[in-house]
Amino acid sequence: MKFFTLLSILALTASASAATTLTMTGVHNCCGSCAKGITKAGSIGEGVTIDVPDKSTTVTITSKKKGDAMKAAEAIIAAGYFGKIEGGEPSKSASKSTASTKPEAKMTKATVSGVHLCCKKCEVAAADAVKTVSGITKSDIVAKATSFTVEGEFTKSELTAALNAAGFAGVIK
Missing domain, CATH: 3.30.70.100 (Alpha-Beta Plaits)
Incomplete structure (x- = not known):
């Protein structure tokens, strides 16, 4: 019984400390200044890492806290970059519907x-x-x-x- 209790505790600890990873694809990144800008924008705090390979259009965001990866992605978008986000749920602010029944004005x-x-x-x-x-x-x-x-x-x-x-x-x- 003690063995199963220990295994349960270890499983809970492992799941609580599991990192969240998001991938942004199609991000403009033509030079070192772009890469630095993406990294700076996404570095929202301790436990968040931003991986921007040289001139790659893919950005990988890893965070220790659930939700911080999406906040980092949103910060990158707010800094003028855009990419399709894979691996996470959009935050409430990013998921507002823009659908309308009226045609959009020119x-x-x-x-x-x-x-x-x-x-x-x-x-x-x-x-x-x-x-x-x-x-x-x-x-x-x-x-x-x-x-x-x-x-x-x-x-x-x-x-x-x-x-x-x-x-x-x-x-x-």
């Missing part, structure tokens, strides 16, 4: 802020993403900028989807 101009644009490669990747949106006729994306504008006739969701597909996140107003 925009003629938008300011996009918070996209990670540390270098010319980031600039080109973001500009290429914006060019895929039907109806956008003009953009002023430059490296190291904190925001840029786009003009034409497009929806916010089209622009968001194009940036996300290129591994970027930002705030569109």
